[in-house]
Amino acid sequence: MPDLPPLEPGKRPDEAVAKGRPNEETSPIVLELRKVTCAYEAGRPAISDISLCARKGDILCLLGPSGCGKTTTLRVIAGFEPVIGGEVYLQDQLVSAAGLLVPTEERRVGMVFQEYALFPHLRVAENIAFGLRHLSADQRTTQVHAMLAMTGLIGFERRYPHELSGGQQQRVALARALAQKPVILLLDEPFSNLDPDMTGKMRQDLHDLLRRTNTTAILVTHDHDEAFAMADRVAVLNNGRLEQFDTPEAIYHMPSTPFVADFVGQADFIPGIVENGKVLTEIGEFPNQAGYQGGARVVVMIRPDDIHVIPAENCTARILARQFRGSENLYMIGLPSGRVVHSSEASTSVYPIGTPVELQIVATHTVLFDRDANPRSST
Ligand code: ADP
Numbered sequence: 001m002p003d004l005p006p007l008e009p010g011k012r013p014d015e016a017v018a019k020g021r022p023n024e025e026t027s028p029i030v031l032e033l034r035k036v037t038c039a040y041e042a043g044r045p046a047i048s049d050i051s052l053c054a055r056k057g058d059i060l061c062l063l064g065p066s067g068c069g070k071t072t073t074l075r076v077i078a079g080f081e082p083v084i085g086g087e088v089y090l091q092d093q094l095v096s097a098a099g100l101l102v103p104t105e106e107r108r109v110g111m112v113f114q115e116y117a118l119f120p121h122l123r124v125a126e127n128i129a130f131g132l133r134h135l136s137a138d139q140r141t142t143q144v145h146a147m148l149a150m151t152g153l154i155g156f157e158r159r160y161p162h163e164l165s166g167g168q169q170q171r172v173a174l175a176r177a178l179a180q181k182p183v184i185l186l187l188d189e190p191f192s193n194l195d196p197d198m199t200g201k202m203r204q205d206l207h208d209l210l211r212r213t214n215t216t217a218i219l220v221t222h223d224h225d226e227a228f229a230m231a232d233r234v235a236v237l238n239n240g241r242l243e244q245f246d247t248p249e250a251i252y253h254m255p256s257t258p259f260v261a262d263f264v265g266q267a268d269f270i271p272g273i274v275e276n277g278k279v280l281t282e283i284g285e286f287p288n289q290a291g292y293q294g295g296a297r298v299v300v301m302i303r304p305d306d307i308h309v310i311p312a313e314n315c316t317a318r319i320l321a322r323q324f325r326g327s328e329n330l331y332m333i334g335l336p337s338g339r340v341v342h343s344s345e346a347s348t349s350v351y352p353i354g355t356p357v358e359l360q361i362v363a364t365h366t367v368l369f370d371r372d373a374n375p376r377s378s379t
């Protein structure tokens with residue numbers, strides 16, 4: 001779970017932090033997708049009605065489960081796939097629409113794929129220089145050197161890709177893409193081939209590099225921790241549709257659909273009924289922030305960080321299981337109805353299975369949904 005600063009009362013969590021973001025809302029828009037639809041087979045769109053935009057220097061993440069359309073969205077932006085509906089603009093130029101496809105080589109997009117796609121028979125420096133044939137030899141040498149320095153690859157220029165670690169290969173792929181001064185950098189699951197021990201450091205390095213070079217980037221990932229760590233804004237995709245496009249904080253605290261709530265972190269969904277301006281549930285009352293009418297059947301989404309347990313005799317809720325996660329204990333709590341909720345406790349709070357507990361709810365980021373919206377049915 002991300003550590004978030006305490007919220008100022010009355011502020012949306014994203015507002016509380018948005019001011020600290022380096023990209024002013026005044027930066028020029030580099031990329032815009034308007035209601036983009038792309039289909040590999042007639043009548044079966046892989047992505048539908050996707051709208052999003054990136055400003056200069058923004059890092060966007062496309063987040064969602066396998067098959068939701070992340071790679072397709074990148075391929076559309078790169079000009080590898082035509083669209084059947086909607087428009088793509090790069091720096092205010094229309095590059096894709098039904099019947100229009102500006103070729104990839106005219107788009108100035110940089111790409112880093114999952115497998116890096118380095119040329120195995122070319123040395124590091126030659127790989128980086130590959131797209132720079134339009135420059136003079138001197139300019140090319142200077143540019144390659146600048147890229148080697150920027151990505152920490154000085155000393156490796158004469159190696160072949162197979163003589164490098166996964167992380168170094170990734171840096172060559174980045175250097176090769178950035179050498180061409182792309183208007184936007186597209187990265188498809190760039191950490192998936194790396195040793196998990198290394199991904200934390202590599203994420204930080206990539207984030208620093210993108211910020212230092214004020215590079216606009218779209219990064220694809222199925223990992224919400226990665227999206228939260230990297231992105232200024234996250235686009236959550238599900239079944240080819242955009243469910244939410246927002247800051248990481250808003251995605252986590254104010255998911256706009258049950259799918260998003262469930263995909264980006266542990267969430268429990270507790271049925272409730274609206275009565276006298278409150279939502280009544282088996283674990284207590286919640287504010288009716290969304291203003292549902294009396295009698296409305298809703299579900300309350302609650303995160304484990306907002307449920308605390310206190311061992312107490314004569315309580316009907318019981319601890320069913322404990323997962324030790326290092327910095328926390330995640331408890332599964334059985335309610336009398338048979339429903340299960342989760343509670344995050346300090347790593348030192350260890351209670352035996354079966355302990356009767358009282359639940360204390362700190363409802364800082366509960367969200368209400370219609371009862372009929374089932375999070376798992378949409379996956
Ligand atoms: P993701 O990158 O999120 O895993 P993709 O964009 O690769 O998802 O795929 C989205 C959907 O399009 C999936 O249903 C996938 O099976 C389908 N798809 C992807 N590539 C092709 C292709 N070349 N031909 C036909 N269908 C494809």
Ligand code: MG
Binds near residue numbers: 071072
């Ligand atoms: Mg993919």
